[in-house]
Amino acid sequence: MHLPRLAAFAAALLFVSVAPAAAQGWGALAFSENGTAYAYSRNYQTEAQARLGALGECAKHASDCKVYTTFQNKCVALSGASNGAYGWAVGGSDEQARVDASMRQCVQQGGPDCRLVIKFCSSGEGDSPVQPPATPPSSTPPGQQPNPKE
Numbered sequence: 001m002h003l004p005r006l007a008a009f010a011a012a013l014l015f016v017s018v019a020p021a022a023a024q025g026w027g028a029l030a031f032s033e034n035g036t037a038y039a040y041s042r043n044y045q046t047e048a049q050a051r052l053g054a055l056g057e058c059a060k061h062a063s064d065c066k067v068y069t070t071f072q073n074k075c076v077a078l079s080g081a082s083n084g085a086y087g088w089a090v091g092g093s094d095e096q097a098r099v100d101a102s103m104r105q106c107v108q109q110g111g112p113d114c115r116l117v118i119k120f121c122s123s124g125e126g127d128s129p130v131q132p133p134a135t136p137p138s139s140t141p142p143g144q145q146p147n148p149k150e
Contacts, residue, residue, distance in 0.1 A: 025073040027122035030054035032062035035084020039065070040076070042122040047072070050122075075121040077102040081111025095119065 027042035028050040039061075041053030051067045058065035074091040077098040087105025089098040099116055106114035 025123045026050040026070065027072075027074075027076070028054035028067050028070045029076070029078070029088055030058040030065050030067045031086060032058060033064040033066065034062070035086070037062035037065060038078075038080070038086065038117075040078070040118075040120070042120065071122055073121075073123055075119065077119045078117045079103045079106040079111075079114050080117045081106055081109075081114045083110065083112060085109040085111030085114065087111070087114065 024043050024045045026044040026047050026049065027040060028044075028047075030039045030051075031037070037058050037060075039054045039058035041050045041057070044050035044053055047070050050070055055065055055067055069088065069090060071090045075095070075098060076088060076090050077095070078086065078088045079099075079102040080086045085106050087102045087107070087109060089101035089105070092098055099119065103114050103116065
């Protein structure tokens with residue numbers, strides 16, 4: 001069962017220090033191909049830096065990470081399931097629509113128990129980590145947000 005992976009991911013996101021919002025606003029989402037690691041970046045000055053930030057953090061926990069999307073000055077909802085399925089939605093002014101879209105994508109990817117993991121904006125405004133599941137996290141968190149390079 002992969003619930004500890006999702007729990008560790010959610011817990012890692014809750015305990016990562018978040019840098020103050022900056023004028024930059026580039027971010028990226030990176031995932032392990034087999035669902036064992038996730039990472040995101042934000043507040044980078046360029047798209048290339050955001051890609052490297054997310055990929056580098058994800059690569060600390062898995063060897064098969066790849067960047068799936070980048071965004072500039074947008075808000076993101078990320079959902080995940082215990083089997084490693086994930087879904088995300090970027091942009092739009094309706095937060096609930098983003099959350100719903102990320103959940104739908106997670107289910108479409110085969111997630112049997114999708115739940116919202118985090119909502120954040122690439123500029124740092126509007127961050128809203130979700131409480132982790134009651135299951136204790138594993139000792140090795142799967143991925144976390146790297147600090148922006150300023």
